[in-house]
Amino acid sequence: MELEELVEKFRMKDAKAFEKLYSMYADNICGVIFNIVKNTDIAQEICQDVFVKAWNNSESYNISKGRFFTWMLNIARNAAIDEVRSKSHKNSKQNLSSDFFVNILEDKNDLNAQVDTIGIKSLLTNLKEKCVQIIDLLYFKGYTQKEAAEELEIPIGTVKTRNRSCIAQIRGNIAI
Amino acid sequence: MDTEKYIASGILELYVAGILSEVENLDIARYAAEYPEIQNEIKAIEAAVLALTKAAAPKEGAQIHLAKVKAKIAAAEAPKVITLQPEKTNWSAYIGWAASILLAVGLFWMYTQNDTLKSNLDNSTQVNSALEEKIEEAKTSLEKTEELLSTIRDKNIQVVALGGQAVDPNSYAKAYWNKSEQKVFIDAQGLPEPPDGMVYQVWSLKLNPLTPTSMGLLEDFITDDTKVFALNNPNESEAFGITLEPAGGSETPNLEQLYTLGVVSS
Known part of the structure; x- marks a missing residue:
């Protein structure tokens, strides 16, 4: 369907x-x-x-x-x-550090029981720190372009292009 | 449209992230329907994000919790069945409203009633005090009449009828003379009302020779209901006469205005 x-x-x-x-x-x-x-x-x-x-x-x-x-x-x-x-x-005082989703992905790597999950390592191959940050803000935390630009201290126009190239890397890793 | 350039701008990645405006979303949906390459690009981006987000899920996964989701939906819908009773609650609400309206109307009615009663009571009090005054007046007037009657009936009283004279033959008066107390009561019922600025004056007369002595004025003739006037009379009177004089009285009687005259019988 x-x-x-x-x-x-x-x-x-x-x-x-x-x-x-x-x-x-x-x-x-x-x-x-x-x-x-x-x-x-x-x-x-x-x-x-x-x-x-x-x-x-x-x-x-x-x-x-x-x-x-x-x-x-x-x-x-x-x-x-x-x-x-x-x-x-x-009360739990946990921060929203941008590297967290990467930690989750890496933690799960060894013990992942799900058969159809794409290998985390391969998914994140060559993914730079600045890609992890921007993906975390835009997809996991719902920041707007402007908010992400301020958080990362980069021009607002850069947010769109950098994000595209980062997603492109992941797409490339999936294809492998 | 240059779809390649559009795709390269990176806007479709933001579209999948859900951080564009509704207007932009609608534009992109329209382009996606028109240009298959845009539609495919969107799906590829979404696939990458799906892979990433799925990898971030808790280890046990979410699939096993579908039953819980269904139970929550059922639980949330269950109260809807109970809400078939809103008629009941509505009824009580209606009754509540009706009761409060009734209460308000009742209170208003009682307030007006109370007001009416108060003013009625006020009126009654006024009427009462007016009646009391009248009773008081009647009592006083009765006392006066009794006093008058007892005075007139006194055994020492000598009654002198004063007949009408040339000025007004129809007029008459009576004098009740208590010699021992040296008092004369003049009953002036039979005299006409004096004109403005004039007053009746009563004279004690000696006949040989004719010597008039003023006994006093019949003051407030018009307003005095009983028309009985008490005057002092220390004189050895042989007759009484009443003349009409200018206000304040005169030294000597104006015999042209002699209304009544009566001789004391010895």
Whole structure:
């Protein structure tokens, strides 16, 4: 079934379509949330809530929100950031260092049980520190171009081009 | 459109990241529908991001939690079934509103009632005090009448009828003379009301020779209801006469205005 058709059925509250989309994107969404909240149990909890929210607001999705995954990505980041800003979470005092998602990826490398996951090492081959930073900000933390430029102290126009070349490297690594 | 240049700008990567505006998203969706190379580029970028984000997921993965998600959805929908009862809550809300409106109307009604009662009470109090005054007046007037009556009935009283004279033959008066107390009560009921600026004056007369002595004025003739006037009379009167005089009275009687005259019988 084509993604567009699946999403359209999901918008009409088709439970089967929802389950399919969940199986397609749950790990990704949970990965993004985990990267922000840095706690497996909390991440799983928020991840479930995000899909519940997506289901309850399914009719609000349309192409002005971008790709379906992108829409989910935005819901997930907002929920995770809300959690991090909440009082209970602040007590843990964990920072949002940009190298964290890399740590997660490297930690998982040895013990990864999932068969269809592309090898992390190969995924990150030759990926420079500045690529890790910009990908973390734009995809995992939802920074705008302007915010990312300020965070990384680079011109705003550079954000777009640097990000493109970094994504291109990952695409190249996937292809290998 | 130069799709190659467009793709190279890096905007599609930002599109997948979800950090563009809705207007930009719509533009890109339109280009993607029009240019397959843009659509394919977007899918390739998304695949890379999917690979990356999936690799960042917790080790146990998320797939096993679908049941929990379904349970949460069911739990969230369950209250909707309960919300079939809003009619009940609505009823109680309606009853509540109705009760409060009734209460407000009732309070207003009671307030107006209270106001009316208060003004009624005020009126009653006024009427009461007016009545009390009247009773008081009546009592006083009764006392006066009784006093008058007892005075007139006194055994020492000598009654002298004063007949009408040439000025007004129809007029008359009576004098009740208590010699021992040297008092005369003039009953002037039969005299016409004096014109403005004039007053009746009562005279004690000696007949041989004719010597008039003023006994006093019948002041406030018009307002005095009983028309009975008490005057001192230390004289050995042989007759009483009443004349009309200018206000304040006169030294000697104006006999042309002699209204009544009566001789004391010995």
